Amino acid sequence: MRVPGCVFCDGDAGVVVHRAGGFRIVRADEPGFPAFYRVVADGHVAEFTDLDDAARLRCMACVAAVERALRSVLAPRKINVASLGNVVPHLHWHVVARFDDDRCFPAPVWSLPLRDDAAPLIERLRAALPALDAAVASAAAAADLH
Ligand SMILES: [Zn+2]
Numbered sequence: 001m002r003v004p005g006c007v008f009c010d011g012d013a014g015v016v017v018h019r020a021g022g023f024r025i026v027r028a029d030e031p032g033f034p035a036f037y038r039v040v041a042d043g044h045v046a047e048f049t050d051l052d053d054a055a056r057l058r059c060m061a062c063v064a065a066v067e068r069a070l071r072s073v074l075a076p077r078k079i080n081v082a083s084l085g086n087v088v089p090h091l092h093w094h095v096v097a098r099f100d101d102d103r104c105f106p107a108p109v110w111s112l113p114l115r116d117d118a119a120p121l122i123e124r125l126r127a128a129l130p131a132l133d134a135a136v137a138s139a140a141a142a143a144d145l146h
Contacts, residue, residue, distance in 0.1 A: 003044045008090040014038060017133045018065075018140035021058040025066060025140055027133060028094075032118060033109055034125040035074060035097035035132060037066045046089040058144075059093070065139035066095040072139075073132045074125070080109065097125075 002009040014026030014037075022042050030036040039062040045051060051059060067079045076097035083093045096109055103118040104111045 001044045003090070006044055006090050007088055008040050008092060009044050013040065015133070017137045018062070020140070020144050022055055023059055023062050025062055025136060027129070027136075030109070032103045032113070032122060033096060034122060034129060035070060035076070036109070037070075037095045037136060039063050039066065039093040039095065041091040045091045046085065048083065048091060050091070059091075061143040062140055063093050063095055065143040066136055069132065069135035069139040070095065070097040073128060073135045077105070082108075 004010070007013050012024065012026055014028045016024050016026050017037075018025040019042075024040050024042060026038050026040060028036045028038050039059060041051070041059070048056060048059070063081060067081065070076060070079055074097050077100050078098040080096045080098055081093060083091070085091065098105050098109075099121055101115070101118060101121050102109075103113040103115055105114070107114060
């Protein structure tokens with residue numbers, strides 16, 4: 001099902017690095033957080049339990065694949081995984097690499113910035129994006145459950 005006006009139905013909402021099994025992995029363009037990926041259901045479902053068992057497993061395999069790639073390429077301080085959907089009630093999981101010197105750490109990425117000197121980190125992360133996208137795609141392909 002597609003819902004007109006839903007940002008995840010109307011488009012990919014990011015750079016697609018992998019798509020399979022009813023899900024896509026996109027790199028979001030979140031200001032200040034280059035290493036920010038989302039696992040998005042292709043169909044418009046609101047809740048995790050709207051998926052059947054097999055789809056939930058595929059979804060979590062995608063989340064784990066992104067986390068694995070982020071850890072491998074970036075060695076971040078922490079990975080944040082979240083599914084909110086309060087603003088866009090279309091199932092998606094955020095998978096974000098976090099660093100001591102990112103603008104909000106240790107608060108959530110949606111918090112007010114705690115520092116404004118994150119430019120060196122952002123530049124370093126942007127330089128790693130091609131390798132990171134390739135690692136995410138590879139990890140996701142290896143984890144594909146059909
Ligand atoms: Zn939607």
